[in-house]
Amino acid sequence: MTEKQIVVLGAGYAGLAAATRAGKRGRVTLVAPEARLLHRIRQHETAAGHPEHRPALTEVLRGRAVRHIAARATELDLAGRKVLLDNGDALAYDTLVYALGSRTARLGVPGADEHAYTAERAAEVAERLRTADRPGTVAVVGGGATGIELAAELAEAHPGWTVRLVAADRVGGWFSAKGHDHVHRVLRGLGVGIDEHSAVTAVDAGGLTTTAGRIPADLVVWAASMEPHPLAAEAGLAVNPAGQAIVDDHLRSVSHPEVHVVGDAAEVTVPGTGTLRMGCATALPQGQYVGKLIAGRTDKPFAFRYVVQCLSLGRRDGLVQLIHGDDSMRAGALTGAAGRVIKAAILKSVVLSLR
Structure with a gap:
């Protein structure tokens, strides 16, 4: 476990939850440009001018074996199992957690x-x-x-x-x-x-x-509406028409099982529940699950009910x-x-x- 190179892309709800849990038993590298949690579900408060509630990543990661690199992933070399960053570095991985989430879609509307x-x-x-x-x-x-x-x-x-x-x-x-x-x-x-x-x-x-x-x-x-980050599709992960990576019941890419995809970036279908919608309510438990899976604390398929x-x-x-x-x-x-x-x-x- 400690010898594996585990890389998590994204410090949203899913990415942080995965990193903190995997970081209890193994060394993890977290790649995200932010120094603080974005906390998307409180953005309406920020827009209105209220004080922000955005904990520092150092506080969220405290006590975990997680190294934070303040950079953006620009390219995935799936064959070589490397992540290229905007600071010029390349990170090798044995296990990758792709949690780059989604962004507001402008839907091609002029202006x-x-x-x-x-x-x-x-x-x-x-x-x-x-x-x-x-x-x-x-x-x-x-x-x-x-x-x-x-x-x-x-x-x-x-x-x-x-x-x-x-x-x-x-x-x-x-x-x-x-x-x-x-x-x-x-x-x-x-x-x-x-x-x-x-x-x-x-x-x-x-x-x-x-x-x-x-x-x-x-x-x-x-x-x-929201749209997933385009890097998964650009890299060659199997994706649905919307650009979400298609995963199995352990939230592994169906085309590249060494890559776990969680949160808004993934198309997750759970028996008896259906295909999950984007949002914190579904992203957080996915991140928690994958972190435990990587740490060897579970081997059961992902389960979820609203x-x-x-x-x-x-x-x-x-x-x-x-x-x-x-x-x-x-x-x-x-x-x-x-x-x-x-x-x-x-x-x-x-x-x-x-x-």
Whole structure:
């Protein structure tokens, strides 16, 4: 175990969880440019200007035999079992954990690259709002969980601004009737304008062009669907049409079994549960599992069942949607202060779970 060269790419939820567990019994090299956890599920708070909760990687990795290299992986030599880095180095590996995750997809919409801030640029959004000469209109694009949380947080933190949530489909349409209605009630109570069935076809300096008409905006925050990092496909790992690596029941690449792929970068299908969606709720347990597998603490196939879906709706409200193990909706949901308290507890538990 100690002689094997174990390399983990990515310091998100899956990558860190794998590194800390594998690092209990073997030496691990973690490759990631960040000095702190990105903590994607709190980016809406950062965008609103609230203090960041991003623990240093040194603290998360404390007490583990993990060496952190602050660099980016630029190429995978799968035949030679090497990772090429942007600092010019090449790392050999016996076992590779690929956990480069996903990024916000701009979907090829003209002008999105130039005029929209993705959720990953949350700190820049906060700075734009802080330094603006006067309040204006913020258009948040995307009716999924990230878009909903961003719209609610921005509206509550910046009441002088007009916030509009623009979605190609229904906002929160996947929730139960109770969950869906609560999301809309809270958003409207915060003054958020909801533009549903309004697919964005172009972005420019003055706002959005959509299939339902023009939406003027001084600031566009892009929170549409996610896409996996392209390195897996570029390197030659077997991937699905979306670019996610296809893995077996031990989360090993079906084309290169010495490579484990975890988190948003992987297409993971669990019997009785189905194909897992992207997100912290699925990435973290995958990382924990692979770390234990590498450390020899398990040899069982990966198993997973869903428990809840949850949203922050500003500082004082939240939604905890009850679901079945296969991610389908139950009728019940916890809302209001109770939903917010539970979501806050889950946020805190995520960092603790990384170790």
